[in-house]
Amino acid sequence: MSVDSQDSPAPIVVKPGPDYPYVYSRYLEPIATVPLGVPVEIYTEDAFESHLYSSEQRPSEVLGKYLNPQSGPIFIEGAEPGDTLVVDIADVELTRDWAVSSHIPDFGGLTSTTFTRTLQDPLPEKVWIYRRQENGRFSYTDKFSVEPHPFMGTMGTAPDLEVLSALTPSKHGGNMDVRDICAGRRAYFPVNVPGAYFYTGDCHAAQGDGEACGVALEITGKVTVTFGLIKGKTVTWPRIESAEDIMVVGSARPMEDAARIAYAELVGWLVEDYGFDKWDAYQYISQCGKMYVGNMVDTYYSVVGGVRKPRPEPL
């Protein structure tokens, strides 16, 4: 999939750095201002700002205080609070032939953490370097290899009142770590501030549902998006649309709250845009919904609830 064609406008290229923000903030200076309807190629660092590259390293010795550098903020022309930012994701390109995963102390889904506190010792620190094989798959071992499914772990807009860590997923998007923020999807985010202040980053060559150890196949990337706006109408939580499906990402703890958000918002979407009665919508997701876990490791856990776009049918 590519945005390059004779009819397309020349893409705008956004190369951030060397100083990356580690927050979703309305108070930072935009690194670019872009119009609607034009492909924008955004380069992104990996979650460790490329400081982790060898299985000999120990994350606690190498990494700085903050994780997850973002490419942004990008000012979207015409975006006003109360609008919805529409992001068509044309392509997520991996710009490196290796990816890194690791154990970070007190972080992950199958360990105690700084919030789910125990008196146990943390898991041992480890680093894995996955290399792209000739068949295109990523591997560090003969036990298994990983089919690439490139997507952006983080994407979203600046919150209105708060400045949130790039490790946090919430209503504004952020660190959702859901595999449907990938090529071919349209994402919707709330516009909270003039210009929306779009950020993205945390490219994953692949990731299992839940991102169990907390660290996917972290890699540098280039994401190509085109921005649009729905004027005067906002979304409360991030939405995703594919050719077939509509989806909502809920982020909260406990995980059931994330699940409730995703499905309750989906009911609302069906009522607003598909002419459903509220109880019919509840029935539809009850019988046809799909729900997977995006992450079970971040400051909030993200759950994706989706359903096929309904098509009227004769009884």
Added chain:
Amino acid sequence: MSVDSQDSPAPIVVKPGPDYPYVYSRYLEPIATVPLGVPVEIYTEDAFESHLYSSEQRPSEVLGKYLNPQSGPIFIEGAEPGDTLVVDIADVELTRDWAVSSHIPDFGGLTSTTFTRTLQDPLPEKVWIYRRQENGRFSYTDKFSVEPHPFMGTMGTAPDLEVLSALTPSKHGGNMDVRDICAGRRAYFPVNVPGAYFYTGDCHAAQGDGEACGVALEITGKVTVTFGLIKGKTVTWPRIESAEDIMVVGSARPMEDAARIAYAELVGWLVEDYGFDKWDAYQYISQCGKMYVGNMVDTYYSVVGGVRKPRPEPL
């Protein structure tokens, strides 16, 4: 899919009733004793024992004190505590051309419940009768219709010490409401008592992930299974195997505990049966795992964590 063939032994037919148990109990008299390796056809009532059949009814007036009648217990010859019961599911046949869903007061995923208590009024009671259409799909409205995916909402064995409601999913299986308890799957349950005391029921013509309103397309059914045993080795939580995947069902609250159980058990499975080092297994599910929500409505919530069966590959 069918077990009928010239070489197959004649199936054993188990027709339960008229008195159905509403528990998973070791103290009940078996309704059948079956050998290993022979197809067993088990007829099942719907979750409302067929008392709900019209959209004019109000569940609170019609339904009795207990829900979810089970077909069982079935005594499995040769099963001893410490073994694993292997259940090959050949077929789930729907034995009715209509299914029922409903709102039950204080029950469901998008309402307060008897545990997630609020001071709000409950959702209005409602009943929907879905009828099978000429195209095979189920519908009650022109807004949407449902592709059948028949599966058993409940399946499992008697616990050791406790007698648990048929509405409860836990280590013994029970009311997991996960769509992979369907034709073509092999399920594994712990054997806690001599004869295992197998139960099943709660056939669903289809169900969305999470069973959002708490009631799927409830229907009568006939499930065809063949039993096997793994002697002297037990599973702690229910496992499922397809041609491609291995899966574990965790049931707990909050939902993240169900997710942790599913993935932690999956790590154990990879270590035990696939020769994985523990950290390789954690990496494998971190990068390749799939995780969906079975139910977010029952006394415990069920989450399925799965992964492709690993195949050694050259580096």
Added chain:
Amino acid sequence: MSVDSQDSPAPIVVKPGPDYPYVYSRYLEPIATVPLGVPVEIYTEDAFESHLYSSEQRPSEVLGKYLNPQSGPIFIEGAEPGDTLVVDIADVELTRDWAVSSHIPDFGGLTSTTFTRTLQDPLPEKVWIYRRQENGRFSYTDKFSVEPHPFMGTMGTAPDLEVLSALTPSKHGGNMDVRDICAGRRAYFPVNVPGAYFYTGDCHAAQGDGEACGVALEITGKVTVTFGLIKGKTVTWPRIESAEDIMVVGSARPMEDAARIAYAELVGWLVEDYGFDKWDAYQYISQCGKMYVGNMVDTYYSVVGGVRKPRPEPL
């Protein structure tokens, strides 16, 4: 505090064993049948059936499959389903001069558990023997000593449909581990079966809120209670009354569900018995409620919500 007086009827003495139930079950043979209004002295084993008595022992080597032996069932004359069992607790006497606490693998509030699963090693097994000092306090070290506050960790009635482990607290009472099940309190439990089938056990010489490591000062005891009935009216969750306060014990996970249950039931109690409007009751607990954590270690966590008995006052 004592029930012995010249006017009191002679107390009934209930000495259970040697075979103790490890469940709350309606299916067991009563060990005693007692009338209303007469003091009943019930002897209880400690949670380890006295098998743990030395800091040299390892719990995993010494303990059997089940924990928390109960004294019961005791058949209460006249109790019928739909009634409320009233239990006036006159005294909890410690019948030993030492108590035991320990680390049980994968059990406790500051460790991963069989439900909150992680890949970490469990905490080391340990046993502490606390001895009663001359000043009446319990101690094993010069770092601290413990003022006795004897109470019963478990108390309740048989559930209707299920047989539940004596480790489980729920609507029927059971393993709540709340310090207000002590002398001078009146407790209320639902009657689910004829005779109520009362059980108690798990005497604690003292316990901190939450029972953080999962094991209090476990000790043998003798509890003196007098039973009463409220006919034709039941409670949904256990209630406790002191001279000054009314309290409800909610048991659930996540812990906020236990908290919601306790306060929602308290609102109901104020409406039913104290003539409160629902919103006044909600205001009253919002401004005057007390809420402490009973246990954060058992199969459900128990939270106690209470408030002063309201007294009308001139404006």
Added chain:
Amino acid sequence: MSVDSQDSPAPIVVKPGPDYPYVYSRYLEPIATVPLGVPVEIYTEDAFESHLYSSEQRPSEVLGKYLNPQSGPIFIEGAEPGDTLVVDIADVELTRDWAVSSHIPDFGGLTSTTFTRTLQDPLPEKVWIYRRQENGRFSYTDKFSVEPHPFMGTMGTAPDLEVLSALTPSKHGGNMDVRDICAGRRAYFPVNVPGAYFYTGDCHAAQGDGEACGVALEITGKVTVTFGLIKGKTVTWPRIESAEDIMVVGSARPMEDAARIAYAELVGWLVEDYGFDKWDAYQYISQCGKMYVGNMVDTYYSVVGGVRKPRPEPL
């Protein structure tokens, strides 16, 4: 209780407004710079900036977009990142003879919320004006009255990286809503930025544990504090000390994570400052800890775990 004495330095008076921050932010201009060791009297607005004063009002029509105006930031001379800010609370004075509580739509402990989403209608909006009676108690009805216990619902320091809503409690303190932030207590907060950037507000004339409906007796106030520093040593979560007890406030969801944080930090405190072995500390809180719910309504729930200061005793 008063800081006025002949030897005391004259107190510094901080009167904020008219523009109040609704965040804990390092990026705002300090409203005052204060030295260590001098009493500081800080005036505070109520949580609704005094816009809610009649039971005829509807909060959704009257209130602005943000709640919980703060008095701050106050720059503390000499405070550097890595220090601990010590706050001795001498007095919390109520500066009004009435207080207000209310139902805010989709907010509170016994209602669905914007995170615990359901499809039910919200509770009806209501406002209650409590007036101080001649006996000093607050009341709006003859059903009950409330003994004042003035405390500050919010207090803390600016986070390092983020800007957080004044409705959020976390590691920095903030909207903890715990009744031990009152006169006679010493509170400890982390210093994350030069000058600490201290904020306080949300004075409560009284509040029940959990702040069940989400709104306490909200009132304007004047809090008198004296600041100190522990140089070169920080606390991870807010700590409180009284003459008898040490306490930690954990804020998280689910509520058990808040409880784990509070007790795990308390274990650490006993190890660091009282010479306890880790397992002795775990035993001490297991047998002697107290744990109450501060709030079950805010963006994170706050739980207070405390224990008597240990005193060595002869065996």
